[in-house]
Amino acid sequence: GAVxxxxxxxxxxxxxxxxxxxxxxxDFQATTMFWYRQFPKKSLMLMATSNEGSKATYxxxxxxxxxxINHASLTLSTLTVTSAHPEDSSFYICSGKPLAGGxxxxxxxxxxxxxxxxVL
Amino acid sequence: SQKIEQNSEALNIQEGKTATxxxxxxxxxxxxxxxxxxxxxxxPVFLLLIRENEKEKRKERLKVTFDTTLKQSLFHITxxxxxxxxTYLCALNTGGFKTIFGAGTRLFxxx
Numbered sequence: 001g002a003v004x005x006x007x008x009x010x011x012x013x014x015x016x017x018x019x020x021x022x023x024x025x026x027d028f029q030a031t032t033m034f035w036y037r038q039f040p041k042k043s044l045m046l047m048a049t050s051n052e053g054s055k056a057t058y059x060x061x062x063x064x065x066x067x068x069i070n071h072a073s074l075t076l077s078t079l080t081v082t083s084a085h086p087e088d089s090s091f092y093i094c095s096g097k098p099l100a101g102g103x104x105x106x107x108x109x110x111x112x113x114x115x116x117x118x119v120l
Numbered sequence: 121s122q123k124i125e126q127n128s129e130a131l132n133i134q135e136g137k138t139a140t141x142x143x144x145x146x147x148x149x150x151x152x153x154x155x156x157x158x159x160x161x162x163x164p165v166f167l168l169l170i171r172e173n174e175k176e177k178r179k180e181r182l183k184v185t186f187d188t189t190l191k192q193s194l195f196h197i198t199x200x201x202x203x204x205x206x207t208y209l210c211a212l213n214t215g216g217f218k219t220i221f222g223a224g225t226r227l228f229x230x231x
Contacts, residue, residue: 002166034219043124043223044164044209093163107152109219111163 003027004096006112013084014120020080021115023094029074030096034109035067038091050077074099084119091116123147124222126210132228139197141225143210146191150212153186155195158207158224167208168195200229 003026013019023033031052036044048064050056050071058064066088068080077096081088095109125144133139143153152171156164170177170186170193177184183196197204207224214220 004163006163041223044221046218046220049218091161095163107213108154108166108169110166111156114161114163116161 002098002108002110004094004110004112006094006115008115009113010116010118012118012120015085016083018080018082019084019117020078021092021094021117023077023079023096023112025075025096025098025110028096028110029099030077031074031099032097033071033077034095034097035069035077035079036093036095038093038114044093047079081117084117086119089117089119124210124212124220126208126222127225128223130226130228132230133200135201135229135231137200139200139204139227139229141195141208141210141227143193143195143222144191145210145212148212148214149188150214152213153184153193154211154213154219155182155184155193156209156211156221158209160207164209164221197227200227202229202231205229 005024007022033050035047037047038044046059047062048056048058048069050069052071052074056069071077091114093114095111123146154169155167158164168184170184181198185194205228207226209224210222211219
């Protein structure tokens with residue numbers, strides 16, 4: 001149980017284009033989903049927290065107009081990297097917290113497999 | 121500021137031995153602490169959660185301890201196998217929804 005999918009798993013795009021990444025909780029409902037960015041051999045860096053039906057909360061230093069987050073349903077959140085540039089190349093990972101139940105109640109985040117973005 | 125420290129150096133052990141990974145934190149009193157496994161190019165996978173009122177938790181070959189006085193958690197893998205080779209992340213709940221992660225410790229188990 002507690003499976004999260006991400007699509008696409010890998011994307012290469014040209015500088016200046018926009019890229020959308022989908023995050024779905026497949027077997028649970030997630031009122032809260034998180035978007036992280038990870039650089040090689042570094043910790044996960046939280047970008048934003050999104051709650052279903054409301055605006056995302058962005059971490060300090062993360063441009064909300066550049067990284068658009070939509071959490072339209074209890075099982076789907078999307079991250080759109082607008083006007084992507086080479087410095088946006090990274091590994092993006094989403095996670096969801098179950099609405100209820102699970103091994104550790106609602107305290108544990110379940111992660112997607114990640115999306116490798118390369119901007120040329 | 122809140123800080124989580126995990127051994128940045130890789131841990132190399134022989135198959136069959138017990139691997140022990142350390143997570144130290146400062147400037148916070150988390151309600152719970154979690155351990156995740158991450159393989160290269162993949163998202164983290166949840167392993168165990170331990171709460172502040174629990175000293176120890178076990179799951180199959182895994183054991184986690186939580187010492188709120190020392191501000192430390194230890195993560196043990198007994199009878200380690202080459203398939204246990206991965207990066208292990210420690211994560212703290214900082215209140216509300218937010219969780220912060222350590223940079224992880226890379227474990228190599230040699231056959």
